[in-house]
Each structure stands twice: as C-alpha cells, then as structure tokens.
Amino acid sequence: MIIADRAPETTTDPHDKSPSKKSVKITIIIPTDAYFMSGLRDFTMNVVRNMTGFSDQWAFRFQSVVDELVNNAIEFGSAEGEEIKITFVSVVNDHIEIFVEDKGTGPSKKTGEEMSKMVQERRQQDPTKITTIRGRGLSQIVANWTDEMEFIDNEYGGLTVHITKSIEGGETL
Amino acid sequence: MADVQIQIQDALFGDKAGKVVRFAGQLDETNVDEEAKKIYQVVDQSELPYIMLDFGELTYMNSKSIGYLTDWYTRIAEKGGMIVVAQPQPNILDILKVVGITQIVSVYETIEAASQALAAGAVNPAS
Numbered sequence: 001m002i003i004a005d006r007a008p009e010t011t012t013d014p015h016d017k018s019p020s021k022k023s024v025k026i027t028i029i030i031p032t033d034a035y036f037m038s039g040l041r042d043f044t045m046n047v048v049r050n051m052t053g054f055s056d057q058w059a060f061r062f063q064s065v066v067d068e069l070v071n072n073a074i075e076f077g078s079a080e081g082e083e084i085k086i087t088f089v090s091v092v093n094d095h096i097e098i099f100v101e102d103k104g105t106g107p108s109k110k111t112g113e114e115m116s117k118m119v120q121e122r123r124q125q126d127p128t129k130i131t132t133i134r135g136r137g138l139s140q141i142v143a144n145w146t147d148e149m150e151f152i153d154n155e156y157g158g159l160t161v162h163i164t165k166s167i168e169g170g171e172t173l
Numbered sequence: 174m175a176d177v178q179i180q181i182q183d184a185l186f187g188d189k190a191g192k193v194v195r196f197a198g199q200l201d202e203t204n205v206d207e208e209a210k211k212i213y214q215v216v217d218q219s220e221l222p223y224i225m226l227d228f229g230e231l232t233y234m235n236s237k238s239i240g241y242l243t244d245w246y247t248r249i250a251e252k253g254g255m256i257v258v259a260q261p262q263p264n265i266l267d268i269l270k271v272v273g274i275t276q277i278v279s280v281y282e283t284i285e286a287a288s289q290a291l292a293a294g295a296v297n298p299a300s
Contacts, residue, residue: 034202038175041199041233060264067235071202127273131247133240140272141236 021094024051027087032078032106034071040086041067053093053167061145062096062165068137069100069161076110077102077158095166104158112151112159119143119151175199175233179211184225187292191223197230200238209241216245222254225287228261239272246278255294259287 026047030036041063048059066086073084087099110118115138122139130136142149146163154160177198184193192215200208216222226242242258249256258280261269269275281287 035174037201037203038199041201057263057267060267063233063264064235064268067201071235074202128276131243133237133244136239136272137236141268144271 022092024090024092025087026051027085029083029085030070032074032080032082032084034074037067037070040070044088047088047090048096051088051092052090052096054096054165058165062098065142065145065163066098066100068141069098069163072138073100073102073106073159073161075106076108077104077106079103079105079107082106093167095164097162097164099160099162101154101156101160102158103156104154106158110159112153115151115159115161119149174203175201177204177208177231179208181211181215184288186223186225186288189221189223189291189294191225191291192219193225193227195227195230199233200231201233201235202237205235205238205241209238212241212245213248216248216252219254220252222249222252222256223291224249224254224256225284225291226256226258227284227287228258228265229284231265232262234265234268236272239269239274242274242278255291257281257287257290259284 028040028043030040044063044066045059048054048062049056054062070084070086078084082103082105085099085101087101089097089099119139122135123143125139127136127140138149142163146165148162148164150162152160152162175198177196177200180195182193182195184191194212194215215224224245246256256278258269258278260283261280266275266280269278269280279290281290
C-alpha cells in the first residue's frame with residue numbers, strides 16, 4: 001500500500017469522447033454520526049447502479065465497502081461534530097475510485113502507515129480463526145472487494161482512505 | 174438510523190426444542206450492539222441451544238454484526254448446541270462468504286432445510 005498525499009483525480013483520456021468512458025465525480029459530506037449511514041448506503045447504491053456500469057451485486061458490495069470505511073472514520077478519524085468527506089469518482093464502464101477523508105480529531109488517531117500495517121497484519125490471519133467482534137471490516141470486506149486500498153495522511157492531519165476497483169476484475173469475481 | 178426488527182419464537186426441530194430468530198431490516202453500527210443482546214439472552218438461557226437465524230428479510234449486515242454471529246456460534250458450540258442461518262438474501266450470503274463465516278456457520282437456502290439440519294443434529298462446518 002502506498003502512503004502518499006494526493007488529491008482525487010480520474011484517469012480518463014480527455015480526448016476520448018466515447019460515452020462508455022464518461023467520468024463522474026460526486027462528493028458528499030456528512031457529520032461524524034452513524035445515524036447518517038443508512039442514507040449513505042442508499043446513496044451509494046444509487047451511484048453505483050446509475051453511474052458506474054457495475055452490476056447490482058457490486059452495488060451491494062460497494063454499500064458495504066463505503067459503510068465500513070466511513071464507520072472506521074467515525075470511530076477513529078473525526079471527532080463528534082466534525083465532518084467526513086466521501087468522494088466517488090467513476091469512469092463509467094471502466095472503474096470506480098472512492099475516497100473517505102477524516103479530520104484526524106477522533107479518539108484513536110492513526111497515521112496512514114499505522115493503518116496500512118494494521119490491515120496488512122490482519123490480512124495474514126485465517127479469517128475463520130478471528131474470534132473478535134471487530135476486525136473484519138477493512139481487512140476482509142474492503143480488501144477483498146477492491147483492487148487497491150491505500151491510506152494517505154491528508155492535509156487536515158487526518159486520513160484519506162482511497163480504494164479502486166476496475167469493472168473488468170469486478171465483473172469476473 | 175437503520176431499522177431492524179427481531180422476533181424470537183419457540184420451535185421444535187425434530188425432538189429438539191429450540192428457537193427461531195427472525196431478522197427484518199438492517200443491522201448496522203447504530204443498532205447492532207443493542208440488538209445483539211437479545212440473541213445473547215437466548216443463548217445464555219438455554220442449556221443446549223438450537224437456534225435458527227432466519228435472515229429472509231434481513232437486507233443489510235455490517236462487519237460488526239458478522240462478528241457477533243461468530244461469537245454466538247462459539248458460545249453455542251461450547252454448550253454443545255447448534256446455530257444455523259436460513260434463507261439469506263444474495264447480498265447477505267455474499268458478505269458472509271467473503272469474510273469466511275460460511276466455513277464456520279452452516280447456511281441453508283430454506284427454512285425447511287435449516288430445520289432438518291437442526292433436527293438431524295448435523296455438525297456445523299468447523300466442528
């Protein structure tokens with residue numbers, strides 16, 4: 001996993017005007033409160049179904065991916081009263097990127113390097129041997145349903161988690 | 174906030190007394206800690222728990238709710254009982270598979286198949 005500081009960007013060729021390579025970017029900001037998660041899951045479902053080219057199965061999967069990433073940001077990244085920014089970047093019929101950005105004011109702040117290490121260590125575990133209630137969200141659900149997951153130390157002192165998933169790989173799983 | 178309803182009913186699986194726990198709605202960070210207590214109560218009150226979790230109307234579950242499912246399995250297995258999952262929707266089965274839980278807890282497509290497995294006392298996958 002790469003630890004870097006970078007802003008969301010698409011990889012769309014600007015000269016490619018074909019409708020199948022249309023790019024869509026949507027950013028939403030929610031308060032640090034799990035109360036809003038149900039609405040965010042509905043929103044994610046609609047974005048994936050209508051603006052990406054991914055199948056319905058993957059719309060459900062991205063619901064879980066976003067839910068786990070944002071719950072993690074709520075629990076560890078941003079203090080109550082702060083905000084969490086979620087950005088969807090879709091290159092239609094090609095790939096999706098999702099950025100979840102916290103402010104680093106939460107009760108258990110971690111650096112990008114620390115998060116990467118923690119997830120990597122949990123990835124080494126046999127999932128059937130995990131006996132704790134927690135510990136499956138990022139290391140099992142998000143890691144298995146994305147091509148890449150990186151933790152970036154952001155300009156606000158918090159973390160931006162960036163995931164990518166290509167539609168080709170997604171549709172063949 | 175996510176909405177979930179849990180109904181717990183007595184049931185007979187062959188000659189074994191047990192419970193059917195029906196879930197409807199979404200299990201997420203806003204409700205799972207509170208709702209999980211109901212299942213722990215069922216597990217703790219039975220000497221030999223035989224429990225069917227009917228996920229037919231469950232539309233979402235997060236990683237923490239899967240963690241609780243694992244913990245219920247462990248406690249029930251320690252008592253010599255059984256827990257099975259019945260008729261999960263495709264997205265629920267998908268997430269159970271991706272975290273490896275279907276290798277531990279048996280999942281059945283129908284209520285009838287889950288009942289028969291509990292009646293037969295068929296072992297859970299990890300037993």
